[in-house]
Amino acid sequence: MLLKRLRRSQRSKATASEEALSPAEEPTRRRFATVRRWLRRPRLPPADWDELDEQLVAADHGPLRAMELLDELREAVRADGATDPDAARTLLAARLREALGGHEAEFASGPPPQVVFVVGVNGAGKTTSIAKLAHLLQSNGHDILLAAGDTFRAGAIDQLQIWGDRVGVPVIAHQPGGDPGAVIYDALDAAQARGVDYVIADSAGRQHNNVNLMNEVAKMRRVAERKAPGAPHEVLLVLDALTGQNGLHQARGFLETAGVTGIVLTKLDSSAKGGVAFAVTRTTGLPIKFVGVGERLTDFEPFDPDQFVEALLAPQPGDAGDEVRT
Numbered sequence: 001m002l003l004k005r006l007r008r009s010q011r012s013k014a015t016a017s018e019e020a021l022s023p024a025e026e027p028t029r030r031r032f033a034t035v036r037r038w039l040r041r042p043r044l045p046p047a048d049w050d051e052l053d054e055q056l057v058a059a060d061h062g063p064l065r066a067m068e069l070l071d072e073l074r075e076a077v078r079a080d081g082a083t084d085p086d087a088a089r090t091l092l093a094a095r096l097r098e099a100l101g102g103h104e105a106e107f108a109s110g111p112p113p114q115v116v117f118v119v120g121v122n123g124a125g126k127t128t129s130i131a132k133l134a135h136l137l138q139s140n141g142h143d144i145l146l147a148a149g150d151t152f153r154a155g156a157i158d159q160l161q162i163w164g165d166r167v168g169v170p171v172i173a174h175q176p177g178g179d180p181g182a183v184i185y186d187a188l189d190a191a192q193a194r195g196v197d198y199v200i201a202d203s204a205g206r207q208h209n210n211v212n213l214m215n216e217v218a219k220m221r222r223v224a225e226r227k228a229p230g231a232p233h234e235v236l237l238v239l240d241a242l243t244g245q246n247g248l249h250q251a252r253g254f255l256e257t258a259g260v261t262g263i264v265l266t267k268l269d270s271s272a273k274g275g276v277a278f279a280v281t282r283t284t285g286l287p288i289k290f291v292g293v294g295e296r297l298t299d300f301e302p303f304d305p306d307q308f309v310e311a312l313l314a315p316q317p318g319d320a321g322d323e324v325r326t
C-alpha cells in the first residue's frame, strides 16, 4: 500500500524518539496526560469517570461523543467485572482507532498520470501541503508535476512556483485570472507527454462567491475526467486543525460538490486538540490521509490511526502524577 511505503520512508529518516508522534505533536500528547494517568491506576475508582469525561471533551471529542465513549467503557468494565486499567486501555484504544476509520487509508497509485486535486478554504494550508506531498512522493522516486490551479488570489501562482523550485518539480501555470480548467488541461497534456507519475493541482480557496468557487472545482474535475482515465484519482480536502468544527463548517461546500476522497489535517503542531482528528473523521466520514505538523517541507506524514492512538495513550516520561511537583 502506497501510504504505508511512504510512511516507512519518512520514518527511516526520523530518530527513534520521533517514532510515535513527532515532537511537533507534543501539545496533542499533553492533552491526553490525564487519560494516561487514569489508565495507570491499579484500580479504576468511580470518581475518575468525571475526570476522564472532562479530558475527552477538552481534547475536542465533543460532550456527546465523550459520553458515548465513557458509556461503552463503563459497560465493558461492568460486563467483565474488571477494574483493570489494561482492559480499559485496550478497549479505549480500539474505540479510538475505530473512530479514526480503523486502519490506514490508501493513496492513489496506478498508471501514470495519477491526478491529485487539493481543495480547501483559503489559508488552510493547500499550497504548503502540495509542496510537502510533492517532496514526499519525489523522495520515493516518483516524477511529479504541479498545476497552478489557483488563478484567483494575487500571488498564488508565484507562491506555487517558488515551492516548485524549492522541491525541484516543474509547475504548469497560466496568467493570473486565467481559467483553472485550461491549466489542468495543459498540465495533464504535459504529464502525459513526459510520463509523469503524479500531477498535483492547487486550487483557489476563495472566489467572488461560494458558487463560483464550487463551479470552478467542478470544471477542473470535468476537464481532468475527459483528459485522463479515472482522473481525478484523489481529491484531498485540506483542513486546518486550529479551526476545528468551524473549519469543517466552512469546508462543507467542498464536501458536497468536489468528490473529496480524503483529508489532509494541517497545523496539528499548533493545535492542542488531538480530538479534532476524531471530529473530522466522524463528521466527514472520510479518512485522514496526511497530517501537517509544521512549516518545513518534511513536516508532513501519512496518517496512521494505530500509531496516533498508541502515541496518545502510551505512558510518557513527562506525564505528571508520580513525579514530585516543583
Ligand SMILES: Nc1nc2c(ncn2[C@@H]2O[C@H](COP(=O)(O)OP(=O)(O)OP(=O)(O)O)[C@@H](O)[C@H]2O)c(=O)[nH]1
Residues within 6 Å of the ligand: 120, 121, 122, 123, 124, 125, 126, 127, 128, 129, 150, 153, 156, 204, 205, 206, 238, 266, 267, 268, 269, 270, 291, 292, 293, 294, 295, 299
Ligand atoms: N504550523 C503549521 N503551519 C502550517 C502548516 N501547513 C501550512 N501552514 C501555514 O499556513 C499558512 C497558509 O498556508 P498555505 O499553504 O498558503 O494555505 P492555502 O490553503 O494555500 O491558502 P490560500 O492560497 O490563501 O487559499 C502558511 O503560513 C503556512 O506556512 C502546518 O502543518 N503547520
Ligand SMILES: [Mg+2]
Residues within 6 Å of the ligand: 126, 127, 128, 150, 156, 202
Ligand atoms: Mg494557496
